[in-house]
Amino acid sequence: EAQVTQNPRYLITVTGKKLTVTCSQNMNHEYMSWYRQDPGLGLRQIYYSMNVEVTDKGDVPEGYKVSRKEKRNFPLILESPSPNQTSLYFCASSLTYNEQFFGPGTRLTVL
Amino acid sequence: GQQVMQIPQYQHVQEGEDFTTYCNSSTTLSNIQWYKQRPGGHPVFLIQLVKSGEVKKQKRLTFQFGEAKKNSSLHITATQTTDVGTYFCAGQSGAGGTSYGKLTFGQGTILTVHP
Numbered sequence: 001e002a003q004v005t006q007n008p009r010y011l012i013t014v015t016g017k018k019l020t021v022t023c024s025q026n027m028n029h030e031y032m033s034w035y036r037q038d039p040g041l042g043l044r045q046i047y048y049s050m051n052v053e054v055t056d057k058g059d060v061p062e063g064y065k066v067s068r069k070e071k072r073n074f075p076l077i078l079e080s081p082s083p084n085q086t087s088l089y090f091c092a093s094s095l096t097y098n099e100q101f102f103g104p105g106t107r108l109t110v111l
Numbered sequence: 112g113q114q115v116m117q118i119p120q121y122q123h124v125q126e127g128e129d130f131t132t133y134c135n136s137s138t139t140l141s142n143i144q145w146y147k148q149r150p151g152g153h154p155v156f157l158i159q160l161v162k163s164g165e166v167k168k169q170k171r172l173t174f175q176f177g178e179a180k181k182n183s184s185l186h187i188t189a190t191q192t193t194d195v196g197t198y199f200c201a202g203q204s205g206a207g208g209t210s211y212g213k214l215t216f217g218q219g220t221i222l223t224v225h226p
Contacts, residue, residue, distance in 0.1 A: 031212060033212070033214065035216075040120070040218060041218060042117070042199060042216045042217055042218040042219045043154065043199060043201075043216040043219075044216065045213065045214055045215070045216075048212045048213065048214070049212075050212050056212060056213070058213060058214075059112065059213075059215065090153060090154070092154075097203065097212055098142065098144065098159045099144070099156040099159065100144075100146075100154075100156060100214075101156070102153040102154045102155070103153065104153055105153055
């Protein structure tokens with residue numbers, strides 16, 4: 001089944017404790033992206049990747065890192081999480097930068 | 112940077128009434144996409160508009176892209192309870208290179224349909 005998977009789905013952590021949210025797609029898509037969703041703000045793009053080893057900043061990249069070593073994986077790294085990074089995170093992938101397939105989301109709480 | 116404003120933020124309708132949500136971009140877009148997110152779910156792609164003045168229909172849904180490629184609308188005719196959810200527009204700029212991958216979402220319109 002074609003899908004985008006994210007892990008973990010839920011995470012509660014404490015300020016400063018490094019964490020990684022994984023994202024994987026099995027559709028051989030070149031384009032992948034991370035978003036955060038906050039009430040009243042819609043989806044805001046954090047980072048995106050047009051292909052392996054090619055990443056670029058979205059609108060809200062501060063406090064986040066990404067890597068794209070393989071086509072199928074695009075992990076989101078929070079080196080030192082802070083409470084303002086509490087949010088719902090979505091990973092998405094696309095074959096040609098148009099129709100994006102979203103993962104199920106990761107709900108992160110930073111205490 | 113590019114901004115995409117979407118209104119209204121909330122819309123409550125009676126089943127059978129029509130619904131429209133509007134998006135306005137601060138810059139000219141190369142294309143605009145629309146997504147629907149059911150409560151507790153993830154966004155699901157509905158459609159992409161590319162051409163100036165383009166109009167596309169999907170059953171009761173009508174999508175329009177403005178002549179200047181800076182605004183767009185989604186109209187639902189005779190809403191049903193299955194239409195409940197948040198509708199997002201997302202604009203993509205026409206700049207070349209890697210910036211083409213940048214996608215800016217509107218804030219979304221939360222649609223409630225009362226039976």
